[in-house]
């Protein structure tokens with residue numbers, strides 16, 4: 001796949017990976033062995049029929065490929081871009097045992113982009129069933145749940161605290177990895193299914209979950225409010241000006257479009273020398289945003305080694321190409337001030353890997369007398385998030401000891417009719433996992449409401465007439481896109 | 482798209498104005514101590530403003546705003562009756578715990594006079610004896626004294642120049658009240674950080690519980706960015722979801738004031754950029770200048 005030149009792209013916000021040319025996609029699809037045991041499918045958290053859609057690409061039937069993808073995944077153009085494929089589908093691809101694995105994610109994106117370009121949508125029969133469903137949070141979990149409930153005929157309203165829907169896809173992941181146009185297209189598809197979006201609505205404070213069930217007439221509610229609450233390191237100097245969370249940096253830049261300051265009002269903190277602590281996707285995004293905003297030096301400070309870095313391999317590589325300097329096995333111990341409340345630099349120690357801990361990763365231990373200082377004027381923490389407290393503060397939903405919402409295996413919460421999924425249940429995870437949770441909760445919600453179509457439209461291999469699944473035997477009003 | 486219509490407006494002075502905005506649902510949900518995030522237009526910044534009043538029957542909330550920088554000045558120009566805001570979210574933050582204290586001192590200074598009002602009213606409704614202390618620079622800037630008289634059993638007005646009430650800062654008013662009423666159980670103070678710090682220092686020797694409402698720079702207001710973090714005792718809290726009210730005797734005000742200056746340079750830039758594009762009169766600009774010494778204290 002063609003990519004923008006690293007030097008050039010590190011100064012703009014255009015997408016880095018340019019997507020496949022149709023010929024490349026054809027060539028790549030031919031590398032798939034159509035393995036009978038389909039290891040890749042079990043590697044995908046939602047079990048997409050991967051050889052199935054790749055075969056359709058080979059047959060030049062992109063619409064057919066799209067139909068197969070959307071039987072399982074709501075957001076192929078998004079997951080194809082942001083899934084950590086090397087740990088999921090591509091990580092277990094048979095071809096990968098000896099060669100590069102089949103580029104499943106890129107092929108998926110290729111099909112998803114084609115669908116957006118051509119305006120394809122798969123709108124099934126929708127028979128209104130008078131049930132009202134409320135979705136709290138418009139991230140991937142909420143979007144997936146909303147789509148399934150709308151397809152089942154419910155009247156679905158998504159409530160979002162921000163002024164634009166999309167969750168982390170919108171405020172966290174930058175344009176050069178996931179352009180806004182792609183998110184808009186997917187939100188547009190949801191609207192075509194009849195989903196309503198109510199932005200600027202802070203559920204819990206404007207009205208509570210209890211009120212949704214008791215006063216507002218919602219028959220069932222899904223809570224997908226994400227994790228959010230960023231962690232600080234808790235070292236001296238944390239509150240100096242110039243120390244901020246990656247969430248703040250990214251929200252200012254992406255959602256508030258501070259990168260277009262002063263045409264947009266929100267100020268963007270930017271430094272000449274930036275140190276980002278952490279090596280997950282959030283850290284990579286923060287570093288690459290800083291480069292694009294004009295930072296001269298961007299350091300990545302991570303206490304383990306490259307092998308343990310939680311970010312997608314492609315992002316670690318892209319960031320390196322663009323000029324990020326990695327400092328593996330390095331742990332910050334203090335942020336240094338300039339005497340006026342601003343950041344002057346950082347003090348770190350070197351680490352080495354010791355015995356494995358509970359998670360199986362080798363625990364980093366400090367190397368004696370390895371302290372050193374370096375200069376920096378912006379420090380960004382990307383070391384993970386905790387559960388957002390608002391739901392716990394405003395409802396009787398049971399939480400676990402870390403503050404995440406407690407659910408059973410069907411994603412039901414302690415409150416009848418209320419389901420939850422995504423980061424607010426599992427802690428920070430991935431887009432596709434959040435989406436899968438949204439769909440799983442939708443299945444449980446349908447069971448709860450006594451709606452019995454859950455299995456049908458998603459089983460593969462159904463006959464289709466004008467894009468409508470002929471096994472759906474109801475003869476009600478068809479809503480046309 | 483947006484439907485947050487401004488239904489009435491009042492200008493208290495050259496820099497202070499009131500907007501009453503239609504939002505029936507929020508008007509019913511709002512409680513004293515909560516705030517909203519506002520975006521004037523799509524290009525705008527999200528800024529936090531305290532809900533200074535709410536009327537469930539009329540379905541409106543009231544904001545009292547001081548024009549100190551780009552956004553608040555642009556709003557002063559553009560938010561006319563009949564226009565709408567692009568975004569309005571809230572009510573945010575933990576409502577002030579209106580306790581069952583029998584005698585309460587509610588202190589508002591400058592910017593904090595409006596937001597102290599719902600608290601004073603809340604305490605009055607809870608049956609407390611409420612003493613109000615409000616501070617202004619001079620007599621011309623005074624507003625809502627009638628509203629306060631309605632819900633306070635006693636009202637002390639302080640002006641810097643003595644043109645109305647007692648001459649001096651609100652802390653002088655606090656001392657006067659404490660002298661007269663040694664049985665004050667609680668103090669609530671809202672205003673610029675330097676004033677709240679003064680209030681906390683004043684009540685500390687008397688050991689009277691003092692709540693303050695903190696105003697750090699916020700981005701989302703939903704606990705997601707950590708920009709609003711404040712030091713309370715030895716803990717770090719996010720003002721938007723853990724506050725904004727905290728125990729004034731625990732707050733690290735110096736840290737708060739230092740962090741409020743984070744974006745001084747860019748804020749200045751935003752203002753200049755905007756002023757170039759509009760014809761704000763020199764006189765308003767001048768008086769605004771006089772109003773921001775707190776923030777500008779050591780603008781680098």
Ligand SMILES: Cc1cc2nc3c(=O)[nH]c(=O)nc-3n(C[C@H](O)[C@H](O)[C@H](O)COP(=O)(O)OP(=O)(O)OC[C@H]3O[C@@H](n4cnc5c(N)ncnc54)[C@H](O)[C@@H]3O)c2cc1C
Nearest residue numbers: 137139140141161167168203226281422423429430431434
């Ligand atoms: C910078 C960054 C980069 C990432 N990169 C990747 C990647 O490359 N690949 C990958 O797979 N994963 C990535 N992730 C993780 C992934 O984005 C998340 O796991 C996923 O978005 C979680 O989805 P969600 O629906 O649970 O929550 P979110 O996406 O967090 O959405 C929750 C939404 O709910 C709203 N909300 C919160 N509280 C309320 C309330 N009280 N009322 C109304 N609305 C509310 C929020 O504003 C938000 O819009 C990344 C995360 C970040 C932060």
Ligand SMILES: Cc1cc2nc3c(=O)[nH]c(=O)nc-3n(C[C@H](O)[C@H](O)[C@H](O)COP(=O)(O)OP(=O)(O)OC[C@H]3O[C@@H](n4cnc5c(N)ncnc54)[C@H](O)[C@@H]3O)c2cc1C
Nearest residue numbers: 528529530531546547550551552553696697698699741748
């Ligand atoms: C919980 C809370 C309640 C508030 N209530 C009121 C109120 O009722 N009336 C009122 O007039 N003001 C209130 N403020 C302050 C108000 O938000 C700022 O005056 C406003 O954001 C300034 O924006 P500006 O663009 O006009 O000025 P700028 O030039 O951008 O900034 C001027 C100063 O305002 C502060 N400020 C700037 N941006 C923010 C931000 N995003 N969040 C918080 N502070 C900021 C900084 O100290 C800055 O130096 C409140 C602040 C908070 C946190």
Ligand code: SF4
Nearest residue numbers: 044079083088089105
């Ligand atoms: S959704 Fe993600 S894991 Fe599943 S096939 Fe697509 S890229 Fe792979």
Ligand code: SF4
Nearest residue numbers: 032033035040093094
């Ligand atoms: S494992 Fe790889 S080669 Fe086999 S079917 Fe899946 S994608 Fe094709």
Ligand code: FES
Nearest residue numbers: 702704706707721
């Ligand atoms: S304003 Fe972002 S966490 Fe409080």
